[in-house]
Amino acid sequence: MNYKYKDWLMQIAFTFGAILFAMFIGSLVIMFIGKNPITVYQSMLQFTFGRSDSIGAILFKSTPLIFAGLAVALSFRVGLFNIGAEGQYFIGALAASIVGFSLQGLPWFIHLPLVILAGMAGGMLWALIPALLKVKRGAHEVITTIMMNYIAYSVVHYFVADLFLDKAQNLPKGYGSPMVRMPKILESARMPTMHDFVGIFGVEMPRYIYLNWFFVIGILLAIAVYILIWKTPFGMEIRAVGQNPHASETVGIQSKKVYLKTFLISGAIAGLIGLSDLLGYIGYMDTDFPRGYGFTGIAVALLANNNALGVVLAALLFGFLRRGAEGLQAIEQIPMDVVVILEGVIILSIVVASQLMRRYFKTQEKKREKESQKTSASDGDKEGLENVE
Amino acid sequence: MLALVLVLSLTLLAGCGSKDDAKQDAPAPAPTGEEPLKIGLVFDVGGRGDLSFNDMAYAGLERAKLEYGDKIEIEYLEPAGSGDNREELMRLLAQQGYDLIFGVGFMFTEHIDKLSKEFPDVKFGLIDGYIPDLTADSNVVSLLFTEHEGSFLVGAAAALKSENNSIGFIGGMQIPLIQKFEAGYMAGAYYVNPDIKIQSDYIGTTGDAFRDPVKGRELALSQYQRGADIIYHAAGASGTGLFEAAVQTGNLAIGVDADQSLTVSEAQRSHVLTSMMKRVDVAVYNTIVDLVEGNFEGGYHMFGLAEEGVGYAVNDFNREMMADIVDELEVIKGKIIDGEIVVPVDMEDLAEFKASLGN
Missing domain, CATH: 3.40.50.2300 (Response regulator)
Structure with missing residues (x-):
């Protein structure tokens, strides 16, 4: 118990070190553009935590990243690099959107679940192709999923700007431009926001914060993924194949089957990434649909060390950074490019610090194992096992 | 584990943050006669430096600043890579008491439609986008071109x-x-x-x-x-x-x-x-002039060939070629x-x- 306390302190020290380091590098960048770093940081914190709307905005912004992180982390667990969450969520959102505007007259409790299922099916479909290529032909999933991303962008464009272009926008002929979007999703398929719910606790969230129930679904899903990986036989197979597919074969695990199944589940989760924006905020699919969540999801998963619960926290960190970035832009007048640099520096230093930390704990672990072997039969430390992986 | 610590540290940081100062989310006071008019502009993808669409919008903003100097204050923003925070950036400008905010590009249509209802006292300029049923009393002016x-x-x-x-x-x-x-x-x-x-x-x-x-x-x-x-x-x-x-x-x-x-x-x-x-600069500049002179009107402004809103360029470099x-x-x-x-x-x-x- 004693060393656990020490570990905990070390973790805090490392993380703070990382944040301080990031702030230091960030200060140089901020000074370079002629601003005072202290006032900039101050206003960023004030903006993100001193305003009633920012907390809701952070949670809303982290919602898609929870799904993205989970999708990527799950595939990482089985040793596959799903770079294709990006394309999978685009296709998922496309499928959800089509079901969302085309099925009329359904009550919400049928329509909404159908739309969510369509999203998952879309993501799964887009994961199926690379998964089959992987297990049948041995094609490397990084290459195939990246290519599938490009195809997904183009497929969505074809549907949005051509096949299903919403023509019901009565523009005067020749003047201006219509929105390039599909028809609006029906009310019965929209995800309700959490205003009423937080209202019960006396919290009044501004109307323009689109925090919706996908945030809660995301957290529940994180718990489910955690249980899947650590508490089920299939999860054991995932971990075994992820660590050594050949060794797993010798103990009777069919690694190809495990690959296929895990990749499909990862794709289905990825299909949910875009739905918080689609069903909770925007309400239609357009050429401007938010991009990049799939890629950010990789960073989220790495930061969380592929731990499902860690994904939630890492996603919140990203949500915080993004909200802070908006404040820096709009209030401190920091250009977008500098904001992007700052975000990059912060993420990089935290990743480096966490790697250093992991090494430190690994060596500590080994020391302890040796000691415990000397003293007596050790009691298995499950937490330790998690850290080693 | 690591992430848990992250959140702990974040909450700690939060503590520091809230200690700093009084809250600042109170709406900015309405501009009085003496105060400069605050004019904001949010770019489309491509952003500043595209030497084309966005830079033209910026040119209009800059020209107004040159001409009116202390009477106006300008600010321009560029949405993040994927452009999904357009609405949020505009809202932050509106909350800070900006008087006129431009959205450069039709992708702002829906956002400005929403924001104009949320902030009835703020004026919005929408380039290329069409919002139905605007009138002279609307707080949105839709700037349209015949490209x-x-x-x-x-x-x-x-x-x-x-x-x-x-x-x-x-x-x-x-x-x-x-x-x-x-x-x-x-x-x-x-x-x-x-x-x-x-x-x-x-x-x-x-x-x-x-x-x-x-x-x-x-x-x-x-x-x-x-x-x-x-x-x-x-x-x-x-x-x-x-x-x-x-x-x-x-x-x-x-x-x-x-x-x-x-x-x-x-x-x-x-x-x-x-x-x-495509004289986006003229559209932006004229809208600012209207606001400064107190003549701002909502609705639709059409920029066609007749209005010199679009056309072909003849300058010192191509005059011979075009002659x-x-x-x-x-x-x-x-x-x-x-x-x-x-x-x-x-x-x-x-x-x-x-x-x-x-x-």
């Missing part, structure tokens, strides 16, 4: 100047707005020479298509190789690749939105035949303004237009 008419003229110019009877078009994304440029350009070329060969390519299927000079260059090279000797682009910052290709192959290019002869490098200048001017065709272009321009020529706005109209030329 197809301007494109018709540069299409005619290209056809008149082409030696191979072969020209090209490069668009950013295949969307109705850019197809307007394409249809107008092709119609203008066919009007002059019904047998002309026109190649057309689009750069991409996401907003990135408007900031991909490498792809712009590749497409241009390939069109030049297949015989085109003049290429017109409507691809924002990707268009810089076209000018490079024009120099490399010794052909001509036509710029868009801004008078691009003025912004390209010296070596490229002699390769820019003309530019299709032999300007007269003819002016005649065509007159016909469009008089309604004698109805310029097609999309591919369907173009087919009809082309058929009507046969007779």
